[in-house]
Amino acid sequence: MKKILLMLSTLITCAFTAQAKLNVVATLPDFGSLAREIGGDKVNVTVLAKPTEDSHFVDARPSFVVSLRNADALIDGGAELELGWLPPLLQNTRNPKIEIGKPGRVQASQGIHLMNVPTNVTRAAGDVHALGNPHFTVDPIIAKAIAQHIAQSFSALDPVNAAFYEGNYKKFEATINAKLQEWGTALLPFKGQHVVAYHDSWPYFAHRFGLNIDIFLEPKPGIPPSPSHLAEVIAQMRAQHIKAIIVEPFHDRRIAEKVASATGAKVVEFSQFPGGLPGTDSYVKLIDTLVSRLAAALK
Amino acid sequence: MWEVMFWPIVACILLPWLLVYLGLHVVQRGIIFIDIAMAQMASLGICLAVLFHLDLQGWATFGIALGFTLIGAAIFSLTGKRSSQIPQEAVIGISYVVAAAAAVLLLSRAAEGDEEIKNMLVGNILLVTPHEVWKCFALFVAVGVFHFLLRKNFLLVSFDRDGAYQKGLRVRWWDFFFYAAFGLVVTSFVRIAGVLLVFSYLIVPAVCGINLAQRTTNRLLIGWFIALVGGVAGLFLSYWWDLPSGAAIVCTFGALLILVSLLAFCRNRFQRLDDTP
Numbered sequence: 001m002k003k004i005l006l007m008l009s010t011l012i013t014c015a016f017t018a019q020a021k022l023n024v025v026a027t028l029p030d031f032g033s034l035a036r037e038i039g040g041d042k043v044n045v046t047v048l049a050k051p052t053e054d055s056h057f058v059d060a061r062p063s064f065v066v067s068l069r070n071a072d073a074l075i076d077g078g079a080e081l082e083l084g085w086l087p088p089l090l091q092n093t094r095n096p097k098i099e100i101g102k103p104g105r106v107q108a109s110q111g112i113h114l115m116n117v118p119t120n121v122t123r124a125a126g127d128v129h130a131l132g133n134p135h136f137t138v139d140p141i142i143a144k145a146i147a148q149h150i151a152q153s154f155s156a157l158d159p160v161n162a163a164f165y166e167g168n169y170k171k172f173e174a175t176i177n178a179k180l181q182e183w184g185t186a187l188l189p190f191k192g193q194h195v196v197a198y199h200d201s202w203p204y205f206a207h208r209f210g211l212n213i214d215i216f217l218e219p220k221p222g223i224p225p226s227p228s229h230l231a232e233v234i235a236q237m238r239a240q241h242i243k244a245i246i247v248e249p250f251h252d253r254r255i256a257e258k259v260a261s262a263t264g265a266k267v268v269e270f271s272q273f274p275g276g277l278p279g280t281d282s283y284v285k286l287i288d289t290l291v292s293r294l295a296a297a298l299k
Numbered sequence: 300m301w302e303v304m305f306w307p308i309v310a311c312i313l314l315p316w317l318l319v320y321l322g323l324h325v326v327q328r329g330i331i332f333i334d335i336a337m338a339q340m341a342s343l344g345i346c347l348a349v350l351f352h353l354d355l356q357g358w359a360t361f362g363i364a365l366g367f368t369l370i371g372a373a374i375f376s377l378t379g380k381r382s383s384q385i386p387q388e389a390v391i392g393i394s395y396v397v398a399a400a401a402a403v404l405l406l407s408r409a410a411e412g413d414e415e416i417k418n419m420l421v422g423n424i425l426l427v428t429p430h431e432v433w434k435c436f437a438l439f440v441a442v443g444v445f446h447f448l449l450r451k452n453f454l455l456v457s458f459d460r461d462g463a464y465q466k467g468l469r470v471r472w473w474d475f476f477f478y479a480a481f482g483l484v485v486t487s488f489v490r491i492a493g494v495l496l497v498f499s500y501l502i503v504p505a506v507c508g509i510n511l512a513q514r515t516t517n518r519l520l521i522g523w524f525i526a527l528v529g530g531v532a533g534l535f536l537s538y539w540w541d542l543p544s545g546a547a548i549v550c551t552f553g554a555l556l557i558l559v560s561l562l563a564f565c566r567n568r569f570q571r572l573d574d575t576p
Contacts, residue, residue, distance in 0.1 A: 061544075069302065
């Protein structure tokens with residue numbers, strides 16, 4: 001009898017703990033990494049896009065629909081970055097727990113002041129996102145805000161562990177605050193310098209660390225580089241002695257290398273997503289890598 | 300799994316029959332890449348709509364895309380001469396590359412969100428909605444009835460062109476009707492399932508049918524069977540191994556075609572052995 005009771009009680013605790021783990025889906029690896037910082041072992045995090053994938057275009061697989069259906073929480077950018085692939089997925093999911101406005105839905109851009117909001121929304125300026133530039137997580141201060149938002153959502157969904165989530169947020173906040181000093185010092189010598197990027201993904205990073213990443217290999221966001229535009233960029237780079245060109249894993253590196261060889265600049269491989277570069281499995285490690293790579297190239 | 304795969308499976312059961320039938324025509328005429336050229340014409344039309352800032356989901360956009368498809372139909376029916384030095388496939392290939400390049404040029408000026416256009420033009424079979432499936436099915440039934448009622452002439456024009464000329468048919472007009480209906484079918488299926496899948500549904504079942512049978516009816520039945528098995532099996536594989544669904548179906552078709560070819564090869568060998576005394 002005792003044995004049976006013991007077995008039953010272990011079974012029940014197992015079932016209970018299994019149930020207690022929140023199923024969290026993050027559209028992009030940066031949100032997934034923040035969710036892991038906050039949720040620790042109390043959540044299962046599923047990330048849809050791969051870190052090396054272009055987050056504008058992601059191919060849906062059956063498991064995406066399954067994990068969205070079973071999700072207790074969904075973290076997305078909320079600023080149209082996933083416009084091309086998330087809405088059709090959600091249309092197929094119909095999970096009331098992750099609808100907009102529910103505690104299970106974290107839209108990372110909420111409460112964040114987005115940069116480069118177009119004044120009139122025609123698409124004549126290129127693949128401009130109507131709500132503003134959606135590549136905001138690479139600013140550590142914005143990442144803190146998103147992490148806090150995630151902690152609030154987890155606490156609302158799982159009040160028993162609210163103190164745990166809150167504690168993890170405090171830890172993350174402290175780490176970022178300490179690291180910000182370090183990163184700021186590393187990039188301080190290059191304050192005000194211009195850097196070229198393939199795509200306009202870095203205004204928040206540039207703003208945080210006092211750089212100007214405002215010349216792009218793409219003539220307009222999402223439009224492949226044209227010869228005359230590249231010639232213009234090369235002229236600008238020579239005139240301003242620009243030393244670095246930022247590319248991401250899914251960009252055509254050869255174009256950047258062509259421009260680099262014409263100007264003597266260095267091609268710096270960047271990623272917006274933890275895991276997109278070797279040795280960057282957490283958010284803090286990612287920013288560490290970005291800062292040290294850029295500092296090395298600008299030296 | 301049903302809640303995720305139900306509508307894709309329904310789509311793979313309800314829709315391909317017409318593609319398989321049209322595929323027999325296409326393979327017989329030797330114009331394998333016509334579907335991709337037609338789909339590219341339609342997307343060129345949509346790029347033009349983007350340039351004029353039209354609503355991408357609206358009727359005007361649909362009208363322009365349809366107009367471009369009809370232009371394509373006109374080009375292909377005018378160039379399909381009875382005895383020409385230039386093969387039809389060359390015209391099709393040229394139309395494809397020019398339409399694709401023109402789309403790149405238009406987009407570099409218009410610069411609509413690339414992902415929106417891609418999303419609109421190239422669907423994902425995994426994410427079909429019931430509404431899309433029924434809309435496409437209704438269109439396919441309409442085109443199917445059209446083809447069924449006029450089957451004698453359509454078959455004659457595709458399978459026995461000389462006979463069609465001798466009978467005094469206006470082959471060019473029949474070609475035009477064929478291409479126009481074909482363009483409508485292909486572009487609407489591309490929006491549900493993507494380019495790769497359209498191509499495989501048109502060509503692979505038809506080739507399997509031709510491998511195994513002589514009469515058109517038998518070829519059609521074999522093609523339908525292959526399309527059904529390949530589509531549903533591909534979807535199951537895509538679920539079990541978590542693969543992109545369209546690509547999984549295409550590769551299943553590839554495997555089925557290899558099986559069928561082996562079967563046909565063995566059968567021919569045995570028949571020849573039987574024939575020799």
